[in-house]
Amino acid sequence: MDHLKNIDELASNPGKEVFLAKSGWLEEADAEALEKTWASLGEQFDTFLAQFVARLGEPIITERSHKDLCNALYCEAMRLAAWRRNNGYSVLALAQHDRETPVFVPFGYRTAEA
Numbered sequence: 001m002d003h004l005k006n007i008d009e010l011a012s013n014p015g016k017e018v019f020l021a022k023s024g025w026l027e028e029a030d031a032e033a034l035e036k037t038w039a040s041l042g043e044q045f046d047t048f049l050a051q052f053v054a055r056l057g058e059p060i061i062t063e064r065s066h067k068d069l070c071n072a073l074y075c076e077a078m079r080l081a082a083w084r085r086n087n088g089y090s091v092l093a094l095a096q097h098d099r100e101t102p103v104f105v106p107f108g109y110r111t112a113e114a
Contacts, residue, residue: 017108020048027100034099041103042079045094048105049081052092056083059092072112085109 021044023037053059059081063070070080077093088111096103 017106020044020105020107022104023102025100025102029100037103038078038096041105042094045079045092045105048107049092052081052083052107056090059083061089069112073110074106082110087111 021041023041026034026037029037049059061069061073061080061082063077063080070077070082073082073089073091074080074093074095076095076097078096079094080091081093082089082091086109088109090107091110092105092107094103094105
């Protein structure tokens with residue numbers, strides 16, 4: 001599915017979130033495999049980020065510029081880019097819940113209280 005075609009709906013619809021990419025479960029992965037997974041999904045995050053920047057402009061929030069707000073928006077995010085939208089943010093993230101869970105790249109609408 002081409003999520004970029006639906007970006008406006010996804011970017012401003014509370015509760016809507018899509019997973020643009022994700023790994024498998026990592027409970028059996030050693031440290032080297034985990035690093036490769038993070039690198040691979042990080043590259044995919046960068047690809048999606050470039051596409052979203054072309055469509056939405058530069059993000060106003062990243063994990064480097066607003067660490068506390070990023071944590072409030074998506075506490076599992078290792079990397080995050082967000083664009084202000086209505087009363088919340090359109091958020092692209094690279095995230096992982098726990099060491100053994102999949103690494104994933106979600107995009108959707110969130111508020112800082114989420």
